[in-house]
Amino acid sequence: MLKIKNLHASIEGKEILKGIDLEINPGEVHAIMGPNGSGKSTLSSVIAGREEYEMTDGEIIFENEDLAELDPEERAHKGVFLSFQYPVEIPGVSVTNFMKTAINAHRKANGLEDMPANEMLKLIREKSELLEIDRKFLSRSLNEGFSGGEKKRNEIFQMAMLEPKLSILDETDSGLDIDALKIVSNGVNKLRTENNAVLVITHYQRLLNYIVPDVVHVLIDGKIVKTGGKELAYELEERGYDWIKQEKAV
Amino acid sequence: MELKDKLVSSFLAFDEQYQVDDDVQQIRNQAIKDFETLGFPSRKEEAWKYTSLKSALKHDYSIFPKKEDAIEYTQIKKYLNHDIDTYDLVFIDGIYSSHLSNTTHDKIDVCLMSSALNKDKFKPVIDNYFNKLAPKNGLNALNTAFTKEGAYIHIHKNIMADKPIQIINFSTGNESSLLLQPRNLIVVDENSHVQIIEKHQSLTDHPVLTNSVTEIFADRRAIVDYYKIQNDKETSSLIDNTFIEQKDESNCSVHTFSFGGNLTRNNLNFYQKGERIDSTLKGVTIIEGKQHVDHNTLVHHIYPNCESHQDYKGIFSDKSVGVFNGKVVVEKEAQKTNAYQSNNNILVDDKATINSKPQLEIFADDVRCSHGCTIGQLDEDALFYLQSRGIPRKEARGLLMYAFANNVLESVKIPEIKKRINNLIAEKLGIELGFNL
Numbered sequence: 001m002l003k004i005k006n007l008h009a010s011i012e013g014k015e016i017l018k019g020i021d022l023e024i025n026p027g028e029v030h031a032i033m034g035p036n037g038s039g040k041s042t043l044s045s046v047i048a049g050r051e052e053y054e055m056t057d058g059e060i061i062f063e064n065e066d067l068a069e070l071d072p073e074e075r076a077h078k079g080v081f082l083s084f085q086y087p088v089e090i091p092g093v094s095v096t097n098f099m100k101t102a103i104n105a106h107r108k109a110n111g112l113e114d115m116p117a118n119e120m121l122k123l124i125r126e127k128s129e130l131l132e133i134d135r136k137f138l139s140r141s142l143n144e145g146f147s148g149g150e151k152k153r154n155e156i157f158q159m160a161m162l163e164p165k166l167s168i169l170d171e172t173d174s175g176l177d178i179d180a181l182k183i184v185s186n187g188v189n190k191l192r193t194e195n196n197a198v199l200v201i202t203h204y205q206r207l208l209n210y211i212v213p214d215v216v217h218v219l220i221d222g223k224i225v226k227t228g229g230k231e232l233a234y235e236l237e238e239r240g241y242d243w244i245k246q247e248k249a250v
Numbered sequence: 251m252e253l254k255d256k257l258v259s260s261f262l263a264f265d266e267q268y269q270v271d272d273d274v275q276q277i278r279n280q281a282i283k284d285f286e287t288l289g290f291p292s293r294k295e296e297a298w299k300y301t302s303l304k305s306a307l308k309h310d311y312s313i314f315p316k317k318e319d320a321i322e323y324t325q326i327k328k329y330l331n332h333d334i335d336t337y338d339l340v341f342i343d344g345i346y347s348s349h350l351s352n353t354t355h356d357k358i359d360v361c362l363m364s365s366a367l368n369k370d371k372f373k374p375v376i377d378n379y380f381n382k383l384a385p386k387n388g389l390n391a392l393n394t395a396f397t398k399e400g401a402y403i404h405i406h407k408n409i410m411a412d413k414p415i416q417i418i419n420f421s422t423g424n425e426s427s428l429l430l431q432p433r434n435l436i437v438v439d440e441n442s443h444v445q446i447i448e449k450h451q452s453l454t455d456h457p458v459l460t461n462s463v464t465e466i467f468a469d470r471r472a473i474v475d476y477y478k479i480q481n482d483k484e485t486s487s488l489i490d491n492t493f494i495e496q497k498d499e500s501n502c503s504v505h506t507f508s509f510g511g512n513l514t515r516n517n518l519n520f521y522q523k524g525e526r527i528d529s530t531l532k533g534v535t536i537i538e539g540k541q542h543v544d545h546n547t548l549v550h551h552i553y554p555n556c557e558s559h560q561d562y563k564g565i566f567s568d569k570s571v572g573v574f575n576g577k578v579v580v581e582k583e584a585q586k587t588n589a590y591q592s593n594n595n596i597l598v599d600d601k602a603t604i605n606s607k608p609q610l611e612i613f614a615d616d617v618r619c620s621h622g623c624t625i626g627q628l629d630e631d632a633l634f635y636l637q638s639r640g641i642p643r644k645e646a647r648g649l650l651m652y653a654f655a656n657n658v659l660e661s662v663k664i665p666e667i668k669k670r671i672n673n674l675i676a677e678k679l680g681i682e683l684g685f686n687l
Binding site: 048049050051052071072073075076077081082084087088090091092093098101102105106109158162 | 629630631632634635636637638639640641642643645646649650652653654655656657
């Protein structure tokens with residue numbers, strides 16, 4: 001589904017990603033772990049198409065298509081979804097209206113008519129129940145004044161609505177208490193099928209207790225330095241990242 | 251001949267042609283003298299520093315349109331609000347069109363200035379209110395001198411006007427260029443309520459300059475909601491002079507939506523002549539090309555325990571220019587005043603300009619006054635967020651601008667007008683919203 005080869009990326013002339021190789025197949029859950037400043041969020045932004053980051057080398061192939069030339073919205077239409085670490089507050093646009101606009105933009109890109117209003121309402125109801133979102137919440141301005149937990153739950157609600165092929169969850173666990181964490185992970189797990197994939201980007205192992213990865217990668221200083229199974233996450237939780245840095249130095 | 255000289259020398263002919271009550275005639279005679287002395291404002295005056303009338307004054311305007319033009323309903327249909335039942339005062343090239351209007355004298359007077367100026371029945375109101383509010387300056391004097399037509403609205407005590415009143419000024423382009431000077435008087439007695447919608451619309455590309463004066467008196471506990479829709483052609487310029495006097499516990503709001511025209515200047519003054527008054531001034535400006543919109547506001551807090559709320563938002567593209575000059579005066583007696591002012595702007599292109607100048611003159615010590623002004627571009631983080639959800643960049647920009655302007659619409663009390671403005675904003679921003687309000 002996703003093939004990243006020798007990806008180099010920089011921002012304002014500073015190289016952050018220094019040759020990343022990553023392959024994700026349908027049905028898989030991958031986790032990328034790493035210390036602060038290792039390039040985790042940069043990787044998610046580059047895959048989603050954020051313009052500030054310049055891809056200096058390598059390629060990102062998604063469903064046999066090079067993403068490098070596509071705008072963020074085109075990537076979204078192909079099925080890439082990024083759950084933001086810091087969702088942006090947009091006063092004046094309600095969650096519902098935002099979702100309608102997004103859904104219909106996807107449909108338009110795929111040559112479909114706007115979704116009929118009753119169908120839209122039904123979909124919104126169904127997906128908001130999945131994430132235990134209150135009806136009142138949907139008429140509030142997007143992310144404005146939301147708690148950290150509400151913002152993250154809202155991200156996964158959007159994911160549920162848009163049904164992407166590849167979901168990138170960037171530090172989705174930050175700011176979540178244990179109950180919200182369970183609701184969010186439960187939502188993600190229910191949305192999993194053999195045709196879609198999830199890339200979890202996280203600092204801590206905690207989230208991976210709930211969204212269990214097939215593969216864990218360790219990202220340090222812009223490179224994937226180690227790849228293993230889910231047990232690698234426990235090891236990192238136990239021993240931190242220094243041993244890997246030392247191992248790499250040797 | 252300079253426009254000023256032409257106007258002064260035309261006055262005698264005008265005065266003979268449009269006879270009015272002696273008292274009003276005296277006011278007109280004094281006004282032409284004042285105009286002769288004061289003339290048009292120039293950029294040397296502080297209040298006109300960022301707005302030059304030069305481009306608007308360069309045409310050889312006709313002052314007397316030759317004949318009443320019989321416009322057909324079909325020509326103007328699209329400019330009327332069909333979805334609401336309204337009283338209508340329709341003027342074509344400054345001349346009242348009876349067949350397009352819908353007036354009344356049932357509990358409220360919705361009729362013509364020309365009849366109010368001549369009939370004994372209206373004389374007490376005219377004597378009390380006409381030309382009592384507009385400060386002496388060249389533009390007001392010019393309008394007063396050439397007073398002949400406009401809206402006369404009087405809502406008697408304890409009456410809630412049963413439907414909104416629309417004042418629409420059309421220009422046909424029969425003249426190669428036309429100067430219009432509507433004069434409106436609106437008197438709202440104690441405990442009464444009225445909603446008014448005002449619009450200026452040119453039907454051709456011939457230059458039109460409108461110098462309009464509106465005086466509004468809101469008595470105790472009166473409620474007045476005024477909506478100005480300025481979405482005219484790029485060949486039309488508008489100088490709107492609106493003055494509002496409020497008495498105890500009255501509540502007045504003016505919303506100004508400026509989406510078009512060559513040059514638009516809004517002089518909007520509120521005078522609070524009582525206690526516990528609420529005044530609201532809101533505006534959305536969305537312009538492009540070389541358009542110019544200037545909001546010049548004054549709120550004069552004279553008595554204690556009053557409030558004022560100002561919120562103006564602007565989105566400026568291409569080489570368009572915006573001006574916001576908001577003055578709040580709080581007199582020494584006006585303790586416990588709450589005065590808020592905010593002016594937020596988005597400059598879409600590098601060559602667009604906004605001149606924003608808040609002025610607070612506070613002589614009381616126990617007051618809450620705040621003002622804020624922002625000038626910025628669209629937030630790239632927000633754009634990326636919307637794009638990552640599949641919303642194309644152009645629509646994402648539109649959605650953000652829409653959201654930016656949206657909270658000004660929240661206080662619009664006529665749902666149909668809100669919807670109409672909403673659609674106009676979407677149209678101006680070139681987006682198709684995936685939803686309706």
